[in-house]
Structures are given as structure tokens and as C-alpha cells.
Amino acid sequence: MFREGHIPNVFVFCLEDWLGTVIISVATCTGRIDKSYPTVCGHTGPVLDIDWCPHNDQVIASGSEDCTVMVWQIPENGLTLSLTEPVVILEGHSKRVGIVAWHPTARNVLLSAGCDNAVIIWNVGTGEALITLDDMHSDMIYNVSWNRNGSLICTASKDKKVRVIDPRKQEIVAEKEKAHEGARPMRAIFLADGNVFTTGFSRMSERQLALWNPKNMQEPIALHEMDTSNGVLLPFYDPDTSIIYLCGKGDSSIRYFEITDESPYVHYLNTFSSKEPQRGMGYMPKRGLDVNKCEIARFFKLHERKCEPIIMTVPRKSDLFQDDLYPDTAGPEASLEAEEWFEGKNADPLLISLKHGYVPGKNRDLKVVKKNLLDNKPAVNKKGGLIGPAKGMADGVGAMQNEAKLDEILKEIKSIKDTICNQDERISKLEQQMAKIAA
Numbered sequence: 146m147f148r149e150g151h152i153p154n155v156f157v158f159c160l161e162d163w164l165g166t167v168i169i170s171v172a173t174c175t176g177r178i179d180k181s182y183p184t185v186c187g188h189t190g191p192v193l194d195i196d197w198c199p200h201n202d203q204v205i206a207s208g209s210e211d212c213t214v215m216v217w218q219i220p221e222n223g224l225t226l227s228l229t230e231p232v233v234i235l236e237g238h239s240k241r242v243g244i245v246a247w248h249p250t251a252r253n254v255l256l257s258a259g260c261d262n263a264v265i266i267w268n269v270g271t272g273e274a275l276i277t278l279d280d281m282h283s284d285m286i287y288n289v290s291w292n293r294n295g296s297l298i299c300t301a302s303k304d305k306k307v308r309v310i311d312p313r314k315q316e317i318v319a320e321k322e323k324a325h326e327g328a329r330p331m332r333a334i335f336l337a338d339g340n341v342f343t344t345g346f347s348r349m350s351e352r353q354l355a356l357w358n359p360k361n362m363q364e365p366i367a368l369h370e371m372d373t374s375n376g377v378l379l380p381f382y383d384p385d386t387s388i389i390y391l392c393g394k395g396d397s398s399i400r401y402f403e404i405t406d407e408s409p410y411v412h413y414l415n416t417f418s419s420k421e422p423q424r425g426m427g428y429m430p431k432r433g434l435d436v437n438k439c440e441i442a443r444f445f446k447l448h449e450r451k452c453e454p455i456i457m458t459v460p461r462k463s464d465l466f467q468d469d470l471y472p473d474t475a476g477p478e479a480s481l482e483a484e485e486w487f488e489g490k491n492a493d494p495l496l497i498s499l500k501h502g503y504v505p506g507k508n509r510d511l512k513v514v515k516k517n518l519l520d521n522k523p524a525v526n527k528k529g530g531l532i533g534p535a536k537g538m539a540d541g542v543g544a545m546q547n548e549a550k551l552d553e554i555l556k557e558i559k560s561i562k563d564t565i566c567n568q569d570e571r572i573s574k575l576e577q578q579m580a581k582i583a584a
């Protein structure tokens with residue numbers, strides 16, 4: 146049902162490379178992580194976070210220690226060669242960028258958060274930073290989450306505060322100090338009903354979960370103590386069934402809970418256990434699940450050198466489509482254009498039925514049209530050429546010479562980058578051949 150190259154068959158993650166740099170690796174989701182597999186390498190520093198675009202199965206965004214955000218278009222049939230040219234480079238952070246998160250319903254709207262404690266919201270279609278929130282967080286931001294219709298964000302920060310922010314009004318609408326009292330990292334995510342779910346640590350270093358209503362953050366709706374362990378609990382949320390899966394870093398289990406409207410609000414369901422601890426975890430979008438097998442969640446557990454799918458199913462006798470397991474879910478169509486969202490519109494996700502499985506449509510290419518920005522610094526397009534305001538005669542020969550010079554340098558950089566990527570691949574291939582001969 147799925148063509149190669151779509152989310153179900155391609156898994157992207159950040160992994161420490163053997164040369165000491167971190168690159169984005171792309172692999173088919175079952176196999177070993179193979180050094181010779183093509184990579185996405187364009188950042189000049191380690192990649193710290195990536196996010197798949199919810200509106201285009203071929204597009205990912207990455208944030209890096211090199212202070213930039215890059216957006217990539219993975220070719221339709223997966224990567225056959227390493228990808229070195231991002232569709233767009235977004236520059237605006239002064240320190241490393243640890244978080245990237247696409248807007249859930251507006252096309253081409255991307256949020257990034259960096260160690261400069263700033264949140265920037267970009268229009269990827271024009272490459273512009275349209276909203277910068279740089280005076281709201283006094284310490285590192287651990288986690289950012291959009292609400293269901295993308296009107297608000299919530300953040301968890303090292304200053305122990307959870308904030309609910311209206312990004313377009315540039316206003317904090319609610320906040321809770323010491324949402325969890327412990328010093329270790331917190332996570333905060335928005336639920337579909339507008340409540341905020343957090344994980345963190347108590348003063349005694351017990352792991353905690355809590356549920357908050359942004360209209361009254363004084364007291365949590367529910368607070369649970371779990372156990373004593375160092376691993377940050379990473380929440381993965383399914384808004385259709387109100388289930389939260391908690392994967393502890395370094396744990397070998399996934400615990401899941403149902404969020405209910407009445408007490409106990411956070412209702413423990415079950416634990417999935419395995420042997421080996423998880424270094425990281427990826428979560429498949431709902432539309433990628435196999436409804437014929439009554440699959441309700443699929444995770445990708447990252448090991449040292451391999452990535453293992455974890456498939457959760459609900460045993461059912463009937464072969465019929467199980468409506469109760471699959472309420473309509475967010476589809477790949479954006480509800481709004483970036484401009485509409487920046488002008489103040491909100492819209493819920495456009496839902497699709499999974500009754501006949503999800504058949505990916507044709508993804509459009511992500512187009513970036515740089516606006517005529519006020520500064521006359523020429524922008525670089527993905528071909529390494531220059532785009533920018535059409536040059537009139539008045540610009541003079543000097544500018545044109547500079548431009549030509551710059552063009553030349555950029556071309557050279559690109560060719561060096563390509564060479565490095567190709568060499569990288571060659572070395573890996575040779576290593577593999579050596580290993581085969583040795584075996």
C-alpha cells in the first residue's frame with residue numbers, strides 16, 4: 146500500500162557518526178543502520194532535532210548546533226545519494242537550535258527554539274522569521290508543543306516554568322512556576338481538549354506526570370508519582386484515542402495511559418516491556434498504521450546500530466474495520482496557508498478516515514520564494530545560485546562583480562561539500578567490502 150520513500154518506509158533520525166559529527170541518517174525502518182546508507186548532510190555542526198512536516202511526507206526540518214534550521218526535501222523514492230542541499234536555510238538564532246516543530250494545521254509554518262532562549266516562527270515558504278519571542282524564557286527551553294489548532298504553544302523550560310503562549314500576540318497567557326519541583330528536565334505537551342500534560346521530577350527525584358488546565362494553573366488536575374529513575378519520560382500522544390505513551394530514556398518499557406474527562410483523569414492502561422533499553426524513540430503518524438492488523442501505535446526504537454519497529458496491536462476477531470480503534474485522524478492536507486495563520490486565522494486539522502487505509506497522494510514540491518527583503522544581501526537558493534531583487538542598471542557593476550564572486554565561492558563550497566559526502570560514502574562502502582572479505 147505504501148510506496149517507498151514515504152514515512153512508513155523511511156525513518157530519519159540523528160545519530161552520532163563515526164567521524165564524530167552528527168548527521169541525519171535515513172534508513173528503511175526495519176534494517177540495520179548502515180554507514181554506507183545515504184545521509185542528509187548540510188549542517189556544519191551536529192543535528193539536535195528533526196521534525197517531519199505534517200503536510201508533506203517528503204519534507205523534514207532540522208535544527209543544529211551550527212545555529213541554523215534547514216528544511217529538506219527527501220526525493221520520492223527515498224535517498225539514493227546523500228542529500229547536501231537544503232530547500233532553505235533559516236538563520237536567526239544566535240546559539241544552537243535544539244527544537245524544531247511544524248505547525249499542525251498551517252502550511253509552511255515552522256517553529257524553532259534555541260539555546261539563546263528564543264522561539265522563532267518562520268514562514269518557510271518565504272524563508273522569513275515572522276515572529277521572534279526572545280524575552281519570555283529566562284533559561285533553556287526543554288520542549289515546545291503546539292495546541293490542536295495551532296493558536297497557542299506551551300513550553301517547558303529549565304527555569305522550571307511551564308508557559309502557555311499566544312505567539313501572534315506575543316503574550317504569555319498562563320504559566321506555572323515549579324510545575325515539577327525537581328531540577329531534571331520537564332516535558333510539556335498540549336492535549337486536544339486544551340489541557341497541558343507534563344512530565345518531570347519531584348524534589349526527591351521521583352518521576353512525575355501531571356495534567357493542567359491553562360485557565361487555572363494553580364493546582365494540577367492530576368499529579369502522579371511514578372518511580373525513581375533518571376530517565377526523562379518522553380510523552381507521545383494520540384489525540385484520536387486520548388492515549389499517552391510514555392517512553393523513559395534508557396528504560397526498556399513503554400507505559401501508556403488514557404486521559405479521561407473524569408477522575409482519575411490520567412488512567413494507567415498497560416506497560417509494553419522489552420529487553421534492551423531505548424536510546425531514542427520515533428513515533429509513526431497515525432495514518433501510517435496498518436488498520437487491517439488493528440495496529441494502534443508504531444514506535445521506532447533506536448539502538449546502537451539499528452532501529453527496531455515496535456508495533457502495538459489490539460487483538461480483534463473480526464476482519465472488519467474497527468471504527469472504535471480508528472476515529473478520523475489528521476490528514477496530510479493543511480487547513481490554512483501560512484499567511485492566513487500569521488494574519489490571525491485558526492483552524493483545526495482536516496480529518497480523514499482510515500477505513501480503506503491511507504494511500505499517500507502526490508506531494509507537492511516545497512517551493513521557497515524569497516521575498517524582496519529590505520536588506521540587499523543576496524539570498525542563496527537551493528541550486529547555490531543567487532536569488533533576490535532583480536538587479537537594475539542602477540546597481541552598478543560593482544554589485545554585479547561582488548555577486549559573481551560570491552556565486553563563485555558558493556559554487557566552490559557546494560562542490561567541496563559534495564566531495565566530502567561522496568568520499569564519506571566511498572569510505573563506508575570500502576569498509577563494508579573489507580568487512581565482507583574479512584568475514
Ligand SMILES: *[C@@H]1O[C@H](CO)[C@@H](O)[C@H](O)[C@H]1NC(C)=O
Pocket residue numbers: 194244245246287288289290332333334378379380381
Ligand atoms: C516535546 O517532547 C515530546 C516528548 O519528548 C516530543 O515528542 C516532542 O517532539 C517534543 N517537542 C519538541 C518541539 O521538541
Ligand SMILES: *[C@@H]1O[C@H](CO)[C@@H](O)[C@H](O)[C@H]1NC(C)=O
Pocket residue numbers: 292294295296297338339491492493
Ligand atoms: C483554537 O483553539 C483555541 C484554544 O483551545 C480556542 O480557544 C479557539 O476557539 C480555537 N479556534 C478555532 C477556530 O477552532
